[in-house]
Amino acid sequence: MKPLAGVRIADFTLHAAGPFCTHVLSQLGAECIKIESAARPDIFRKPHPVYGRMGPASFDQVASNKLSVRINLKDAKGSALAKKLVGVSDLVCESFRPRVMERLGLGYAALAALKPSVVMVSVSSSGQSGPDSHFAGYAPLFGAWGALGYLTGYEDGPPVEMRHVMDHSIGMNAAMAAVAAVYRLRQTGRGGHIDVSAREVACSLVGEALLFAAAGGEPARIGNDHLRMAPHGVFRTREEDRWLTIAIRTDDEWRRLVKLIDAPHLLSDPRFETAPGRHTHRRVLHGEIEHWTMTREAGEAERRLQAACIAAHVSCNMEDIAHDRHLRERGTVVDVEDMSGNKRAALKAPIRFSKSEVGMTRGTPRLGEDEDYVFGELLGLSREDREVLIDQQVIY
């Protein structure tokens, strides 16, 4: 049994952030019905030359584990069909620009009038209200608006673009808020509208820096430094482009590190005697650490540091991740089949329950693959009714 078994989602989301929200909820047990049309298929069904993909994707993580139906929402009959689907759903999720759902006759007020207990989750770049609510954006813009991009970077360099992790962070926050609303629905019968603002998610990832600034502080880009810890950074190893991260938290860890790297002169150096001293002189100190890491393979150094209870980890690329024993044993990385039957690594939703199950039971759906079940069984449309709607390009 999965924890959200019995929750049904009418999923109007497109692209990355919104679909990731509903994908996670589907892995937690919600039945997620993805709504698209041949006129407006989701981005993974089309070529994406920016990523060098010249045809549709054979696997899309955020679309996986969902059911697929076609509805042409620009047609009034399509809007009516979508409302029927909402009528048998608990959650409605969408990621259009604000006011598009209203134009389609599917805004929160209209749906709540139809079904007061509906929970709607809207994901947009700046939220449903406020002077910038009409702004267009993608992940790097959300990071820029929300100060996360401004604060990330080398101290003498420019801000840094946030990429897909930004979209998915938004989706994860949306999923979390959605389940809070589902909890209230189950306890009280009350629905509600969750309005997730992508730029505010970026802000929430630097909430402490924003508070520091509100008090008159000036948070700035600090590269890989930490405000307290030193040594703290990303170090070269003897392998090309193979990096090792180390963070020293206490005097005790510092002494263990010095012993491990066999550099007793650091212990007698008055600059490094106290934690504030090590922080002040961290550039020199990091050079000393790198003398040692440069003679080691990253994995070997990582294991030796961890054996001494020191926080250290290799900087992993996705090949490392795909084959990582820990991630495989936790069931975090799993093998799935793509549309052509090829095996590939994918991610299970990152929560382990002692009793409940979680995970994907099916791959990426073909457009309209589940219309017999959704239109036929759930909505009770006859084969003839559906043929008419197909001829009218309502189911399209």
Added chain:
Amino acid sequence: MTDEAIAPPLAGVIAVEISRGVAASHAGRLLSTLGAETVLVEPPAGHPLRREPPLLPPAHEASALFAFLAAGKKSVTCDLTTQAGRAALSALLAEADVLVHDLSPAERVTLDLDQQTLRVRYPRLIDVSVLPFGATGPKADWQAEEINLIHASGEGFLLPNGLAAELFPERPPLKVYGHFAEYQGGVVAALGALSALVGSAQGGAESVDVSIQDATLAVGAFALQRLGDGSLEHRRTRSFKYGGVLECADGYVELLTLEERQWRGLIELMGRPDWMLDPALSDALERSRRGAEINCAIRTWAREQRTADIVARAQALGVPMAKYASPAEVLSGPHERARDLFQPVEIPGAGCLPVLSAPFHVDGAALFLRAGPPRLGEHQYLLSAKRQREQPAVVAEVS
């Protein structure tokens, strides 16, 4: 707003938090902001994050990190090394719905807070463990801080991209500012707690195991998907062909044009220069091939522009562009103000300051941040008072 005040989603839920790190603290904070009563159980010396920088000026007494993470919570102190402290905690847990913690598996056994004991003593309590690599698996007892975790989950290796990677190709990869991975762990832990709460109606209470590495990898899923497509992503090759971070006369903006109409808008924004009207550039693939040349021209143009001016004009033309806003600019932003993103609360040792509520509205308004961070042990009375719950609690079976 309607006349009737709508209760926040988690009204009536009681969460107990035993934390040291940012991830478990963030989970407790999210539950609290959504309406739960989150009781922070601190050691007599106080939560370690109370002393973590940055400290708020001018007094430099209160931690901005702690104040952000603990806003709205209640605080009790319990010395869990003593029998009396453990008994006080037990009374709290008997009335709670959720326990969020970052205790190691060994500590849990010592404190009688392991899964089996919790199930027997508090049959309706959901417990959520939030650890760097989770509670099970070969790395369950590994040490890690933010910088280790963001690299253990793959995103660290992929940063920086774009302009910073171009300017400093030989430098080590770069972490995201602050506590990015730990915050992901917090969001996922809150999601796990809430999913278990919903699921408990059918299957009863259970234990939840969240790994910060797993949570951060989850938001980096696209890079693993790319690997399956045959591309091993690297920070130096995943930059956009053109656009990205642009330096202007008074700061930086981000420009990203993925669709044809956005490219056409950019031509208008830049004043229809001759080179952009080259018919060959109407083809997206040709633009991709000539990205470096295009970017050179865009960057030269941008250096003469002022950020507020071009962002306003770009958005009016449908060109996705945003200023790299500083924290001060975000705090004073008219949009953020209109949405009540920051709400004034009292922070002991620092005065009344605006603290971020939550990155979403519920029922048409921002969630209300009911208080600042608590003083140490401010709500000690909770350890002796019998709670008045909104809903009748299932009587706990105390062994």
